Amino acid sequence: MRRRDLLQALGLATVLASAPMANATPAASPPCRPTGALGIVIERASGSVLLVDNQARSTITRIEGLGDVSHASATFSPDERFAFVFGRDGGLTKIDLLTGRIAARVVQGGNSIGGAISDDGKLVAVSNYEPGGVKVFSAADLTLVADIPAMVDGARSKVVGLVDTPGRRFLYSLFEAGEIWLADFSGGDKPRITLLGHAGKEPYDGLIDPSGRYYIAGLFGEDGMALVDLWQDPPRIRRILNGYGRGERRLPVYKMPHLEGWTQAGGDYFFPSVGHHEVLVMNGRTFELEMKIPVHGQPVFVMARPDGRHLWVNFAPPNNDTIQIIDTPTRRVIHTMKPGRGMLHMEFTGRGAEVWCSVRDENRIDIFDTHTFGKIASLPAKAPSGIFFTPRAHRIGL
DSSP states (O other), rough: HHHHHHHHHHHOOOOOOOOHOOTOOOOOOOOOOOOEEEEEEEEEETEEEEEETTTTTTTEEEEOOOOOTTTTEEOOOOTTEEEEOOOOSSSSEETTTTTTTTEEEEESSSEEEEEOTTTTTTEEEEEESSOEEEEEEETTTTEEEEEEOOEETTTOOEOOOEEEETTTTTEEETTTTTTTEEHHHHHHSEEEEEEEEOOOOOEEEEEEOOOEEEEEEEESSOOOOEEEEETTTSSSEEEETTTTTTEEEEEESSSOOOOOEEEEEEEEEEEEESSSEEEEEETEEEEEEEEEEEESSSSEEEOOOTSSSEEEEEEETTSOEEOOOOETTTTTEEEEOEEEOOEEEEEEEESSEEEEEGGGTEEEEEEEEETOEEEEEEEOOSSSSEEEGGGGGSSSOO
């Protein structure tokens, strides 16, 4: 064969090899869907979540098979494609928001209470009541990276208040031991574990401020909180708001407040008060109590509209049919509404124009205009609880 004929033959073979086969099945690709307005709604009684579009105010699909989600929470990958759901039965479920399907799932403990994703999006950490401790997984495929026990003097502790902090680190509190610990993965997948110190009696939840500087643990066993300044070297624990309920009769606690539902607005912090019908206002510079705002019942979530102008508050039973709205500058309740029985959770859309509220006992989600307080729409849901939107992917501690 002449050189020219050989080159032509080789060229034809290359074209044929690179051309798609007529009978070949193209690889399936996920639907093209913007993720900035997506979110999930936990359906706590049926082991399912709704994939929703908050811009269209619509449900895309129901995803089933998540196990016990009676006290589930969620976080998102930095690219907003995946949601990680932390179930009460120890299940960790990775959901693909484009396909609307479960991408991976492991049952990693007996009773988990929440989790967090590292700032680089590579690690997912889960805090456990049973058997205690923190387990850390690869966000890519949910393979186990680290198993961090919570043993103090031979006794296990429940882990609460787990948050991500800048630098591939996680902070968490131990309920029985009353301690705060730091797990540092900045050097790789073998963490450096540091005890920061004693927080107080029975820390029940924790939060981190939007800058990632201050971690605050609420205390169930006493009136007060513990603050960690992560910009200090080394970080130290400082007690704040000691005895905030002094002189008041503490009421039975029917539902534990959530510090992750705390808020920072106008430079100050606003917290639910444990066992009292009050929202606590703490000065954001001195960390001293400024005032107590009387409200309708025991607050569960105190959440700020993204611009910080208004605070939306819901309540523990028997007052869990009510939402109150506090004006931040005047620190007064300016509006009260009653969406229905079992008003469990609120989530603002990305820039705060609307808020979605789960009304568990009436099997629906109500959507309100955050400026007029009028109801815009409702969506059916099976005993809805937590609502989580993808803008959380870009916030520290959420």
